[in-house]
Amino acid sequence: MSDSDADAASVPSIDRVSGTGVPVRGNDIDTDQIIPARFMKVVTFDGLGEFAFFDQRFDDQDDRKDHPFNERRFQNASVLVVNANFGCGSSREHAPQALMRWGIDAIVGESFAEIFAGNCLALGIPTVTADEGTISELQTTVENHPDTELTVDVETETVTYERGSDDQSTTLDVAVDPAQRTALVDGIWDTTALMKSNEQAIEQTAADLPYIQ
Amino acid sequence: MSRGTLYDKVWDRHTVTTLPNGQDQLFVGLHLIHEVTSPQAFGMLRERDIEVARPDLTHATVDHIVPTADQSRPLGDDAAEEMMSELEQNVKAAGIEFDDPTTGNQGIVHVIGPEQGLTQPGMTIVCGDSHTSTHGAFGALAFGIGTSQIRDVLATQSIAMDKQRVRQIRVTGELSEHVGAKDIILTIIRELGTDGGVGHVYEYAGEAIESLGMEGRMSICNMSIEGGARAGYVNPDETTYEWLRDTEAFADDPERFEELRPYWESIKSDDDAEYDDVVEIDGSAIEPCVTWGTTPGQVAGVTEPIPDPTELPEAKRETARRAQEHMRVEPGETMNGYEIDVAFLGSCTNARLSDLRTAASFLEGRTVHPDVRAMVVPGSQRVKAAAEAEGLDAVFTDAGFDWRDAGCSMCLGMNEDQLDGDEACASSSNRNFVGRQGSKDGRTVLMSPVMVVAAAVTGEVTDVRTLPEVTVA
Numbered sequence: 122m123s124d125s126d127a128d129a130a131s132v133p134s135i136d137r138v139s140g141t142g143v144p145v146r147g148n149d150i151d152t153d154q155i156i157p158a159r160f161m162k163v164v165t166f167d168g169l170g171e172f173a174f175f176d177q178r179f180d181d182q183d184d185r186k187d188h189p190f191n192e193r194r195f196q197n198a199s200v201l202v203v204n205a206n207f208g209c210g211s212s213r214e215h216a217p218q219a220l221m222r223w224g225i226d227a228i229v230g231e232s233f234a235e236i237f238a239g240n241c242l243a244l245g246i247p248t249v250t251a252d253e254g255t256i257s258e259l260q261t262t263v264e265n266h267p268d269t270e271l272t273v274d275v276e277t278e279t280v281t282y283e284r285g286s287d288d289q290s291t292t293l294d295v296a297v298d299p300a301q302r303t304a305l306v307d308g309i310w311d312t313t314a315l316m317k318s319n320e321q322a323i324e325q326t327a328a329d330l331p332y333i334q
Numbered sequence: 335m336s337r338g339t340l341y342d343k344v345w346d347r348h349t350v351t352t353l354p355n356g357q358d359q360l361f362v363g364l365h366l367i368h369e370v371t372s373p374q375a376f377g378m379l380r381e382r383d384i385e386v387a388r389p390d391l392t393h394a395t396v397d398h399i400v401p402t403a404d405q406s407r408p409l410g411d412d413a414a415e416e417m418m419s420e421l422e423q424n425v426k427a428a429g430i431e432f433d434d435p436t437t438g439n440q441g442i443v444h445v446i447g448p449e450q451g452l453t454q455p456g457m458t459i460v461c462g463d464s465h466t467s468t469h470g471a472f473g474a475l476a477f478g479i480g481t482s483q484i485r486d487v488l489a490t491q492s493i494a495m496d497k498q499r500v501r502q503i504r505v506t507g508e509l510s511e512h513v514g515a516k517d518i519i520l521t522i523i524r525e526l527g528t529d530g531g532v533g534h535v536y537e538y539a540g541e542a543i544e545s546l547g548m549e550g551r552m553s554i555c556n557m558s559i560e561g562g563a564r565a566g567y568v569n570p571d572e573t574t575y576e577w578l579r580d581t582e583a584f585a586d587d588p589e590r591f592e593e594l595r596p597y598w599e600s601i602k603s604d605d606d607a608e609y610d611d612v613v614e615i616d617g618s619a620i621e622p623c624v625t626w627g628t629t630p631g632q633v634a635g636v637t638e639p640i641p642d643p644t645e646l647p648e649a650k651r652e653t654a655r656r657a658q659e660h661m662r663v664e665p666g667e668t669m670n671g672y673e674i675d676v677a678f679l680g681s682c683t684n685a686r687l688s689d690l691r692t693a694a695s696f697l698e699g700r701t702v703h704p705d706v707r708a709m710v711v712p713g714s715q716r717v718k719a720a721a722e723a724e725g726l727d728a729v730f731t732d733a734g735f736d737w738r739d740a741g742c743s744m745c746l747g748m749n750e751d752q753l754d755g756d757e758a759c760a761s762s763s764n765r766n767f768v769g770r771q772g773s774k775d776g777r778t779v780l781m782s783p784v785m786v787v788a789a790a791v792t793g794e795v796t797d798v799r800t801l802p803e804v805t806v807a
């Protein structure tokens with residue numbers, strides 16, 4: 122189909138993402154925290170960015186609380202650094218949409234909930250993982266030096282940054298799920314276009330299923 | 335790698351092809367949609383000028399935002415009304431069947447699928463909702479998906495997925511009195527952790543599972559996702575077939591039932607199936623369970639002490655400490671006696687007819703504590719009607735429960751049913767995250783339906799086994 126071919130061609134490959142970081146510490150940060158349900162009463166994702174982590178950032182009087190997303194020094198960050206089981210809970214794609222619209226282009230963490238990672242991939246946001254020690258080192262670096270430029274390299278599975286008096290370069294090993302890596306690097310993360318080209322095979326599979334009428 | 339399991343067989347039967355990114359393209363047998371996660375997907379489809387591929391395999395309901403007190407249109411909440419009309423327009427344009435509240439078939443998406451016989455063994459089922467795992471109770475492979483994947487399914491009736499590992503969880507022995515499906519799944523999550531199932535599909539087996547009815551199996555599969563597993567299933571058996579036979583899918587078409595039965599039998603896990611791992615849990619040792627924290631894995635038996643964070647594995651300490659601060663509980667205490675303000679009997683975990691029956695039979699002859707706001711929200715309009723036909727509504731309202739219309743309600747507080755301030759809620763739902771029930775200071779204690787009733791009656795978390803018997807006149 123010409124339509125889907127055009128779509129497939131327009132999907133960019135995402136080999137690496139560079140930008141400053143923002144650390145959000147804590148395990149089991151669920152999607153209800155990333156975007157509270159009351160902000161989901163919308164029919165488009167536009168405008169969700171300002172509600173990212175809303176209840177962590179504002180109290181009942183809408184006064185600001187301590188949260189990295191409120192700190193001026195992290196306002197331009199595009200790499201989120203988190204701990205374990207990030208994005209657990211509800212499957213709402215509103216969560217990565219809110220983070221993306223706030224400005225996040227890549228997430229580095231100890232581990233991610235599966236549906237969340239899948240939703241991120243569908244938006245072209247890499248979710249790369251590293252062990253607890255590495256993450257903690259990265260979070261501390263970003264906290265102490267918020268202007269540190271991080272490069273999340275999906276292809277080589279590393280995070281690199283330069284820091285210190287002699288701009289010494291540090292490279293950390295991270296892991297990227299193989300399917301995610303291929304999809305991002307080859308620019309084939311738009312699965313609608315990919316799958317639509319297999320229309321005949323879809324029909325054949327359906328025809329072989331006894332329950333499909 | 336697993337071999338010969340239901341998961342392997344259903345996966346193979348539905349594999350269209352392997353995609354260049356290494357994922358498999360799976361055909362989707364049933365796509366369920368609702369108002370919260372579908373509008374954006376329909377929007378994306380319109381942008382690309384793509385039509386819905388298989389409206390005949392798509393089924394819609396409205397559940398998250400519907401009010402449970404007054405469903406007349408336009409809905410009182412403008413944002414809710416907008417979502418509802420958007421869904422109406424989308425399904426109408428695409429020719430998708432829609433159980434709107436005027437049909438008598440509306441309800442929570444994971445309640446209506448099974449009760450209408452849409453959910454069948456050996457199917458692949460997806461929905462933009464993480465509790466789609468519920469449908470696994472019938473031996474289907476059922477996954478929650480995000481909005482971009484909904485777009486995929488609308489456009490191609492298929493989904494791109496990585497194959498996962500299969501863990502069999504065998505729950506052995508006989509359950510004690512007042513211990514049920516909810517206590518089993520809370521115990522499993524407690525044992526294996528909220529992320530223990532990541533990368534896995536759970537196959538639930540063993541006598542304690544097999545002895546459950548379909549509704550109990552659904553409660554268990556429902557909360558697979560709380561354990562990190564995207565899907566959970568039970569192999570189909572006579573209990574499954576009994577249920578299906580009575581649904582409209584087969585009641586008038588027994589031939590179709592016989593036609594499909596060999597397929598259902600064929601996709602069951604083989605006796606010598608290989609699993610990536612097997613976990614065994616002693617069902618006879620499970621007591622009524624409650625959560626003490628703010629993740630569904632922070633669980634204790636009702637008479638068991640709340641753990642001391644310093645004695646937990648390091649990764650869990652900080653979360654536990656913060657959870658205890660939020661819940662205002664101390665290590666060493668038990669949850670028994672924890673004061674509650676609200677009792678919520680509802681959600682896709684525990685608002686089916688058998689849940690309401692069990693709760694009502696225990697409630698009969700008792701009354702709700704004067705300081706407790708108690709509500710029952712049936713899982714669907716059919717559940718509601720069936721319960722009313724049996725007089726269960728009278729049992730609830732006589733005791734002081736509010737009897738409401740079907741929807742998700744206070745499970746996630748997207749309609750007007752919400753906790754207020756720091757209210758504590760005894761809840762039969764599935765998530766106790768901070769803010770989940772509509773108030774960020776609200777405190778949720780998850781438990782089984784009968785434990786919700788016990789808490790409603792005494793005004794505090796109560797070991798249901800210790801309540802004195804009542805004689806019903």
Ligand code: SF4
Pocket residue numbers: 397398442443444463465681682683741742745746763764
């Ligand atoms: S009842 Fe709760 S968990 Fe179930 S679908 Fe509704 S909001 Fe989700």
